[in-house]
Amino acid sequence: MESPPSVSERDNTNSPISVVSAFWKDFDLEKEKSVLDEQELQIAENQGSSQKIRRKLAESTRNFKKASPEDKSSLFNALLKGYQEEVDNLTKRAKFGENAFLNIYQKLYEAPDPYPALASVAEQDLTLSELEIENRKMKVELEEFRAEAAYLKNQPTTTRRLEERSRNLEQQMEEKVKEIVEIKHRNLAEEIQKTLEILKERYFHGEQLLQDQLQSAKEGVSNIKKLHELAQNQLFELCAQSVEERAAKQAEANLLMDEVDRSQTMLLGLEREKGVLRSQLVTANEDSGNKKSDNSDSNNPLENSLIAKEKLISELNMKLHNIETTLSNEREEHINDVKKFTAMLNEKEASIVAMKKELQTRPTEKIVHDLSFGAQGLATEQIVHDLSFGAQGLATEQIVHDLSFGAQGLELAPSGEEAPCFVHRRAPNTTLNNWTVTEPMVFFFPPRA
Secondary structure (H helix, E strand, C coil): CCCCCCHHHHHHHHCHHHHHHHHHHHHCHHHHHHHHHHHHHHHHHHHHHHHHHHHHHHHHHHHHHHCCHHHHHHHHHHHHHHHHHHHHHHHHHHHHHHHHHHHHHHHHHCCCCHHHHHHHHHHHHHHHHHHHHHHHHHHHHHHHHHHHHHHCCCCHHHHHHHHHHHHHHHHHHHHHHHHHHHHHHHHHHHHHHHHHHHHHHHHHHHHHHHHHHHHHHHHHHHHHHHHHHHHHHHHHHHHHHHHHHHHHHHHHHHHHHHHHHHHHHHHHHHHHHHHHHHHHHHHHHCCCHHHHHHHHHHHHHHHHHHHHHHHHHHHHHHHHHHHHHHHHHHHHHHHHHHHHHHHHHHHHHHHHHHHHHHHHHCCCHHHHHHHHHHHHHHHHHHHHHHHHHHHHHHCHHHHHHHHHHHHHCCEECCCCCCCCCCEECCCHHHHHHCCCCCCCCCCCCCCCC
């Protein structure tokens, strides 16, 4: 059975430096530069050729405008073909540019932010420089100890002094180890507390956002229902009003037609009476001159009656013309009203269809409820996972073991019969490098709206 990966291996796998390094290693920037250079050359070449073609088209267009109507028919096909080719070239250029942009965008979309990795490298470089300075100081001190031990290896007082110093160094190292462990514990507890607060805040914010979206969706549904009911009521009112107005217009039109028929009947009667009066007048005029003076008095009433009838006929014709004009105007108004009501009805139906589509696109209450519960479960599992991962990332026993191992490395090593008093230190770089504890990485997935 394979042993589980150590904390350092997990930290190296999840560290920002390794993620950024792996991404840019797979990205192959030099290859992308060469591809971008080729695309840039292709774009420049396309622009140059397009500019030449445009000049040529402009010249052809000027020639076409200056040509006679007989020549325009022959030049039109060539000019249209040139414009179509330019449109095709522009379409290809646009597609080429879009593909180039989408290719580089898709590769850079998943690129991690290099700032945390660079900041971590700078911090580690500063720590490494400090450790190197301390290591050089310890090496110098060790060389001094060795030189002093070489001169004073036979002196018991020097041996006791070195033993006392070794014990002091061991005690200082143990105190330093305890202090470092306490600092790491405290920092990790603070980071876990901050992470919990951030997660709680994000969870409450996401839940509040879902509640707001649910409330807005409910309000939108309620408003749309009200608008739908209002539109239906208005539609019914418009239909009823249209029917009533149509019936009123029809009744009024029937009355006008009846009046027109009566006027026409009266006009025909007056025409017949006018003809009779004219015939009587002609008969009276054909009488002899002897009776002219006697009949003059009798013809005057006939002429007056004829004039009155003609006046009445003209008035009736005028009245008939006015009635026909009024009827035509009312018919046009009725047609316009029908068109207006039809347009209003179409607008209401279109608004109802749009409202139905909007209702279909909005999330239902059940979907929002399921999303809120899913987000709550996801946030809870993520908090538990992060806490367990952070506790495992501390590796307190490993730190204590490494530091104590470094403290025990400062010891006296006997050599032969005279017990030489030189001090050696084992694996200083290994001990110092194992004092780092990687912070747990917390991932938060916001709920989808």
